[in-house]
Amino acid sequence: MNKYTVINPHEPFRVLNTHVHNVDGWAKVTGRATYTFDVKLPGMLYGKILRSPHAHAIIKNIDYSKALEMPGVKAAVCGKLDTLGIKQGIWRRYKDLCDEQILPVDKVRYIGEPVAAVAAVTEEIAEKALELIEVDYEVLPGVFEPLDAIKKDAPQLHEGFERNINVTRHIEWGDADEGFEEADEDDGKGGKKGYIREDWFRCGGQAHMCMETRCAVSSYTPDNKLTIYHSNQGCYYMQGLMAGVLGMREGDIRVIGAYTGGGFGGKFELDGAIFCSAVLSKKCMKPVKIVYTREEDFIATKRRTPMFYYTRTAVTRDGTFLAREAKVFTNGGAYTGMGATALYLTGFFHSFPYEWKKGYRYDGYRVYTNTLPSTSMRGFGAPQAMWCSEQQIEWIAADLGLDPIEMRRKNSHKEGTILPGQATIASCGIDQCYDEITKWIKSKGKLPANRSIGISACGFMSGGIFNWFDSPYSFSSAVVTINQDGTVELHIGAHDIGQGSNTTMAIICAETLGVRVEDIKVHSGDTDHCPPDLGAWGSRQTLMTGNATKMAAENAKKQLLEFAYAQSGLNIVYDLDIKDRWVHAIARPERGEDFGQLVKKALRGKDGQKIIGRGYYTPHRKGMISPAYSYMLQGVEVEVDEETGKISLIDSMTAHDCGQPINHLGLIGQLEGAFSMAAGYGYLEYMPYEDGKLMNPNLVDYKMIRAPEMPPANIAEIDTYEPEGPYGAKEAGEGLTNPTAAAIGNALFHRFGIQMKECPVRPHMVVDALREKKEKDAEKK
């Protein structure tokens, strides 16, 4: 069904890039893995959240006294009476971007926003008690679209944010105007020297739709300590944010998130479940569990940021990219969250993966509206950027009669490409991606009349360099402890949300130490026992936590080998190594001893102290954005029913450069999974709002890819070596969320000549575009 090929493979390793089972696999296939959703503590109460029915309203008064009288109800809370009213945000370094009170004190800004919460002995009682809470609202006019919200007379969401503009971001290098002027010059033959094209696009939102809805169990104890089980993407963030809003010390809060049922960029900000359960628990000194229903998860968490994109591109007649400028207005929803980062990254990746000979300029405006807050979601602004960029590039190639693949190829990044002030590209395999996709397209031969192929290129980051969270700690840290029997404890702050980071780190640790994966126990997702780490976002863990893990393992190994040298009596020019638990001189591999035996002796030499290696990673001198970039090109074969406009995906091929693959099974799974989510964004996953109300907050009406819709996801892995990554590795699995929507759009363009400017592409849009095209063609005749 799927084909997986490797182009220029590296030397084989013992553990790295071999067929290693997921280290949490046993727990997951036997139902033993305990998620926050499954946590039950003695004496635990159940919480429920009362939510705003209004998109915009002043909270004049909240009275929960009647709810408290209901038998079984143990506590009720609201913002004004029971919280410090601290405005928080994950961009905590910048106070003006900390704009959200999880239980607002005086104003609600979107439908579904929490206003009060109740804890009771059963969930049913808590839910009934919500009906007894009296909230006195003064309803205000709302504004729901960014282009309306920036108008002078639009209702204002937050004080001090004129025209509801929450954040602006500007990116510029070179002189884009010079490029546009050059393209616009007369060629002396009655035409222009170059070609300029401008287009407006609209990109929809998308729900993270984690299988495990937001949930938390908080337990506040009389010693003023708080333990929280929480479904998230980085326990350290939750510890820091909760300390901030509760006025506590970070060290007095323990956050545990051992197994997380999906994240996709939506679970590293505070949510109603963690905040309300903690406030309730503090009030009644009992553990409180809050689990969002699927509807709550749709209407009151976060979403991929919807965007309006204007992009203008200048090229020479032979298809050299001269300049691009883009202006973007995003529907930020009610609060900032990670939306500020998405606003920057969409502008940065809109330039990818191409060189702009004269310059590149981007202006982004994130606009507050009375809708669900928008934030990061897998791809982090890049799927929107590529939807616009990769379609416009395809149209430009067609306008100029150029080969779209060759035009992309000659403008693409290469090793050494400099994006002034932003990044220097150290490894880049995109050139070979073009070869592989060309081969694949040729191998398909002539397609049936209702099918066509579209392609799209992109690149992505391997972790972010920015420190908006203002962490005083290393970006990633790891501790490797070797026990007396040669088993190894690996403590990391990385968060396994399903992407397989525990397995990836176990592989790196085993390869480096020279032991087996089954010798390693990975500890993650617990702030009491694991070092701080900026968690799972922006594809940072493989490179950043991977480097920290490798450093820690190397450090532990060095201590062991020093001891081995001391007892061996070998000439100091000999190099020692450990492979497959065999400690030996590299030149004389047959002479050596068992790893476990050596560890036992080494402990005796250290007066019984365990061997502990520490490692960390904080990026330096790697530009503004990320230490390394992955590259990829995707081709998608699409079938369209002209009558109904229904789109089906038939086949696909992704040529992909993630440096050195580490976790083979994890890599394939991540690429296939990213593709399915990206395809959903392209043609299925639609979030329609009416007056601020989401119209399809359930899994019947919110359509996603299911098994029958999923086409083969063939992969050609282009192995490059990234000098900054552990063993040469870089990002995999998030970047591939970026190209698919545009590839689907390009397939429609090739088959029918229609240009889709809004995603997701729904059937009626295809039907309308086909009809318009027919009418236009008839007019021409």
Next chain:
Amino acid sequence: MEKRLITLNVNDQDYELYINPKTLLVEAIRDHIELTGTKRGCDTVSCGACTVMVDGMAVKGCSVLAVQAEGTKIVTAEGLETNGKLHPIQKAFLDEGAFQCGFCTSGMLMSAVAFLNETKNPTEKQIRDGIEGNICRCTGYNSIVRAIEAVAKGKYTEDKA
């Protein structure tokens, strides 16, 4: 509503439960018997995370009442292994990496086992249709289809003995 005493047979074990008759099967399994491998992912019988086997058939545990399942044999993900030995489908899921976050996995496994019991020599399309009721947000399904295919083709037959 008055509570009732019922007996549910789950993974070859009888459990006596004193429950409200409107308790869903998934609630009985998770909250009363405390087998939490079975999950819930929606409120609309759409996601399949709560799928269990009732007399060999895949049933969404949120679509039936616990009282309706009295007298049947119920199997959950916890009941697939025997004496510490994994069921072929569990091995295949490990070999193919057919799960990521794992939250849909228990339900997916039960749909897969029920499907394999019903369908001999399935085509790829049949497999895909067989798990259409189960949403997996992580994997894109292809690894799951490969795992089911491997079991159907007898890759793990020696394990059944």
